[in-house]
Amino acid sequence: MRLEKAQEKAQRAAQEKAQREAQEKADREEKIRLEKEAKDKADKEAQEKAQREEKMRLEKEAKDKADREEKIRLEKEAKDKADREAQEKTQREEKMRLEKAQRDKEAKDKAEREAAEIQRQQEQVNREVQLKKEAQQKLEAEKIKEKLEREAQDKIPRENQ
Numbered sequence: 001m002r003l004e005k006a007q008e009k010a011q012r013a014a015q016e017k018a019q020r021e022a023q024e025k026a027d028r029e030e031k032i033r034l035e036k037e038a039k040d041k042a043d044k045e046a047q048e049k050a051q052r053e054e055k056m057r058l059e060k061e062a063k064d065k066a067d068r069e070e071k072i073r074l075e076k077e078a079k080d081k082a083d084r085e086a087q088e089k090t091q092r093e094e095k096m097r098l099e100k101a102q103r104d105k106e107a108k109d110k111a112e113r114e115a116a117e118i119q120r121q122q123e124q125v126n127r128e129v130q131l132k133k134e135a136q137q138k139l140e141a142e143k144i145k146e147k148l149e150r151e152a153q154d155k156i157p158r159e160n161q
Helices: 002-160
Strands: none
Touching: none
């Protein structure tokens, strides 16, 4: 009986030891599982945080790029507008210069025509004056000739008498 009790006691001790070892093993496995879960959770959170940061970085880069492109577009539009306005101003000035040159040329041509007409009229008047002088001189020469002829005629009959 003592042997049975000793065997039972040994068996109980072996069972308790086996249970204790099984519990310790289960506890270790639970601890490992919990540590793995905690690590997985921490890894997942770190990955999510990294993804959020990467997304924010990419969004900021995209926004910065869009802002730069918008700035460049606006600067180009402003430059194009300034160039267009400068070109339009140059064209207006050139048009005004050409119109003034045309007006000046027309005024010069008119003045030249008027001067030519005045000169033509003056030449006509001078010709008429010259013709009148010549006619007057012819008339005077004619009168002198007639006078001389009369005087000559008057002398001839006196000589014949």
